[in-house]
Amino acid sequence: MSYLRLEIVRMLRDPKYLALAVGAPIGFYLLFATLFGGSPAQPGQLKGTVEIMVAMAAYGAIWAVLSTTAPRIAEERQIGWLEQVRAMPIPPRRVLAAKVIASAATALPAIILVCLTAATVKGVQLSAGQWTALVAAMWAGSAVFAALGIAIGYTIGADAAYPVSYGLYMAMSAIGGLWVPPAILPEAMRNVAQALPTYRLADLGWKIAAGQAPTGASVLVLLAWAVGLSLVAYLAILRPRVRVRTRHPAAA
């Protein structure tokens, strides 16, 4: 469908997407993996190069999904593109579906390229099954942030949507243990982290990389966020739009 194709094309064309969702995680990975990539901090833990790989894959995927939904939806609402779409024979839900699919599609390169960098530059070795499960699980988990992006995009104006998304992304990444190993976070922060979808998304990958199955807790927390945010997004879409269209100067 050409709407979907065009959505993907314009996302890939956006230099900010390439820089922040793909370039930055790879750069940070190389930096952190070089600085802290030594032996595991404690026995039984992942090697730094692997742990940071998963964290940075999550970091890139989250921004890929969030940045291709929230600010874009807010902008399209503001400039009236969604109004134009309403006048054309395409149902609004298909327009939204195309955006979500395209957005999810942009997360995949962000995940794969970090993994590829880790494997080639830092010699990270996982079994083929682990690689597949890791990429698939993290990709699927990043869909939670599409729901967040839609909720933001339909509630916040175009000017604020980008900074709000970026601020939330940064805060949730930092507290969610994507920047520093969650093990060295203070107890209180660790409790908060465990409730965040950022931490839980990375945790899927950490468990798989360690040769375990993802914990039910992580899957449940992610699902709960997905359901909750989808509900918010749904309500935001349905919210009656206040349009200042019918000016009536001589109404009386």
Place this chain on the structure above:
Amino acid sequence: MTYTNQSQVTTPPHTRAPHTKPSAGAIALDSVSKSYGPVHAVRDLSLEISPGETVALLGPNGAGKSTTIGMLLGLVAADAGKVTVCGRQPRLAVAHGRIAAMLQDAGLMPGVRVREIVGLAASLYPAPMPVGQALSLAGLSDVAKRRVDRLSGGQAQRVRFAMAAVANPEILVLDEPTRALDVAGRTEFWQAMQAYSASGRTLVFATHYLDEVSGNASRVVVLMHGQVVADGVPEEVSKLAGASTIRFTADARPPQLGTLPGVSGVSWRHNRASLRTAEPDTTLRALMALDLGWRDIEITPPSLNDSFLMLTQEGS
């Protein structure tokens, strides 16, 4: 108050194609009303438009133009009455590509090229025209590869036109298509539009620029407070104001000018007189008999501008 409360001052529309059954009409609005809270945007409006007509919807802001257009596309649901487009419900007419519109506040998908966005529109309609044809019709062939967010206002507006025209619709609807365009942009736009309407399609456009009506519409429908206050060919609607103006220069100001047959008003500016008259021929004959030594005579026919001002001001 007088005009809207009277039985509407409706002149018969110009020669319409005779239609055998109601569904032969391109557009039929049958006693349609729409309110937004306490505001009656459209009240009991009935309007029929035949295939091939070029109709200007004229009216001040808030007259109900955009609401009417929204109803033609099924974007606005009427509270009462019935809207039929090409013999079917508006949303079906949109889905079948029979009607396509250029909306007033519509934006363009950011970050894509002109050809891509027009191609997108083409892909959504069942029987589109070739994208290249729509681009050349809209005068966009030279900027087909440019990003839509790097276009001038006039170019962006023609992209919106191309997105509607590419549907190859029987009815093309334009809501204030030249708003926010400069003079050059407006001229370019109407050139593109004339090429399109020459193909015999139905064109409905809302505007509040009067000069766009006379050159581009075969019929003008004046809306005021959600009702039709005048409907006819531009020349007929122009005559509603009823007055021509005779101007001439004279050195003296003879008092009997106001009593000449047909004259409804006299005004002077320096030594130039303006006579408003409903019967310019009779007035002119009488004026010649007066032998005032006038010179530089000029007769202006009734203007759409006058009619519009009269209809809309007396209506408010």
